[in-house]
Amino acid sequence: MxxxxxxxxxxxxxxxxxxxxxxxxxxxxxxxxxxxxxxxxxxxxxxxxxxxxxxxxxxxxxxxxxxxxxxxxxxxxxxxxxxxxxxxxxxxxxxxxxxxxxxxxxxxxxxxxxxxxxxxxxxxxxxxxxxxxxxxxxxxxxxxxxxxxxxxxxxxxxxxxxxxxxxxxxxxxxxxxxxxxxxxxxxxxxxxxxxNMLYPSSMFRINAVDAGRADHSWTGLGKLMAEAERTSNRRFPRKSPIVRPHRSGIEWRANMTQLAREDGVAIDGTNADDLSRGEIIGRRQIADVFNFLKTVPGFENSYIVDIAPQIGIRxxxxxxxxxxxxxxxxxxxxxxxxxxxxxxxxxxxxxxxxxxxxxxxxxxxxxxxxxxxxxxxxxxxxxxxxxxxxxxxxxxxxxxxxxxxxxxxxxxxxxxxxxxxxxxxxxxxxxxxxxxxxxxxxxxxxxxxxx
Missing domain, CATH: 3.50.50.60 (FAD/NAD(P)-binding domain)
Structure with missing residues (x-):
């Protein structure tokens, strides 16, 4: 640049x-x-x-x-x-x-x-x-x-x-x-x-979830995340995660990221450099939060089936x-x-x-x-x-x-x-x-x- x-x-x-x-x-x-x-x-x-x-x-x-x-x-x-x-x-x-x-x-x-x-x-x-x-x-x-x-x-x-x-x-x-x-x-x-703008997110989808064991775990996911932060060096991009099943039950959608610039301000969706950085940051955050999700009951054998084509601008x-x-x-x-x-x-x-x-x-x-x-x-x-x-x-x-x-x-x-x-x-x-x-x-x- x-x-x-x-x-x-x-x-x-x-x-x-x-x-x-x-x-x-x-x-x-x-x-x-x-x-x-x-x-x-x-x-x-x-x-x-x-x-x-x-x-x-x-x-x-x-x-x-x-x-x-x-x-x-x-x-x-x-x-x-x-x-x-x-x-x-x-x-x-x-x-x-x-x-x-x-x-x-x-x-x-x-x-x-x-x-x-x-x-x-x-x-x-x-x-x-x-x-x-x-x-x-x-x-x-x-x-x-x-x-x-x-x-x-x-x-x-x-x-x-x-x-x-x-x-x-x-x-x-x-x-x-x-x-x-x-x-x-x-x-x-x-x-x-x-x-200041509403912060964007990067969305992803997870497959091979054991719906019988995971069906209710998403409601307590925020508490599990807070506990992980208290007991380890792990830090999450945002509180209030959204992880919910699709119609099939084995596929779930996840909204757990938040995209900011180095100064902490939200990524600007009208700025080409910000959008480029945001895509990279989002994928990095997805990899990190998914490693945590793999420890949650029902998600042990799951995998990421898709990362959205672009970051979600609000x-x-x-x-x-x-x-x-x-x-x-x-x-x-x-x-x-x-x-x-x-x-x-x-x-x-x-x-x-x-x-x-x-x-x-x-x-x-x-x-x-x-x-x-x-x-x-x-x-x-x-x-x-x-x-x-x-x-x-x-x-x-x-x-x-x-x-x-x-x-x-x-x-x-x-x-x-x-x-x-x-x-x-x-x-x-x-x-x-x-x-x-x-x-x-x-x-x-x-x-x-x-x-």
Missing amino acids: VQGPAPSILEPARSVPVYGEYEIVVLGGGPAGIAAAVAAGRSGRSTLLIERYGFLGGMGTAAGVTNFCGLHANVHGEKRRVVHGVANDLLDRIEHLGGLREPHDVMGRIQAQAYDTSAYKIAADELLLSASVDILFHALASGLHMETPGRIDAIFVETKSGRQAIKGQVFIDCSGDGDLAAWAGAPFELGDGQG ETRRTVGRYMLSEDDVLNCASFDDTIGVNGWPIEAHVSGDVVVKWAPEGSRGYNQLPFRMLLPQQVSNLMVAGRCASMTHMGQSAARVSGACFVMGQAAGTAADMAIAARSAPEKISVVALQDRLQRDGAFLGHKES
Whole structure:
């Protein structure tokens, strides 16, 4: 790495071929991007989804999360599914492939739902194709073209076929890092504004577990780790480990790592050097924690079957939009006139060495509504942002970054894009009441009734 001011090379101007012209262009194939593209495609709009990997699912597949969080909420003490619409269609397809596990309890307060990664990839492909969405895999967005300030005309992507341009009328940034919004000049925050972001993790999967002996051991794993630290020189990257079985019982997923730079600050997912170091640190931590797991009953003969293709990024850029969802909104179960759906996941702050969870009051309705305004960046007229890079504060994002809320935001963005094109207006000018009606007719739960 070059120290000091970096030298530069002047790249000659060149003519970039246009890959295609679409009404709606979605960047990123995670839960938000999947839902946005499906909603747009089902509306009859020519739609392209751009994904840098060769498969969909975002952090759920590329980072090995293998777990849908945020589909459920604790409503007055009852655990209920509160995210529907496009999410239902995807889960039904995963279930048809035999890849969906029954919802399981999380901390005794809420539920999450594990899935098989391969089934998710196949189901997502088929769902998008059924909605007549074009998919461009192995395409890394690298910039954009704006003929006039405040309006995007095209995205540049780097592919094995070379650099290409993709034109669109409305763009939806589901990149996770807010790449399009940042390149277009929309204001954003990086972490908490003081260099602190939610810490990333490296996920891995374990096979040949003796489920009969290990089935209950994971609940006491944190105590075993604490004891190991007291009685030896062993140190773990974080407390609060998550080690749970997949549907087969012999295969388990593990979330036991935390990735920091040498100064202790979280790895920055928008920095190439940090990402490179993070991958190495993550694999080193996995090797170390797995040596410990081999001493836990039921794991003696197990082995690592897979380390996720990339580290799991929880937070980078957060767009500053027309409204920023806050920690208070989550904890106070906030309502909004422009609701597009709900989030029932608690505050989940991955801080140095641990995970801090904060819940809405027991007995409350257990979810906050998500306002349409959080999808609308400032200063760019034909762009919406959905997913973990939408408009939220640092702590608000720690709750609404999970897949349930991302499905909600994506479906709303795809539907709003169709309405904006029909009205020949910017997304911010569409009728919110009409949007809400469309979302409800398409199966979404907006949180008006506690059911």
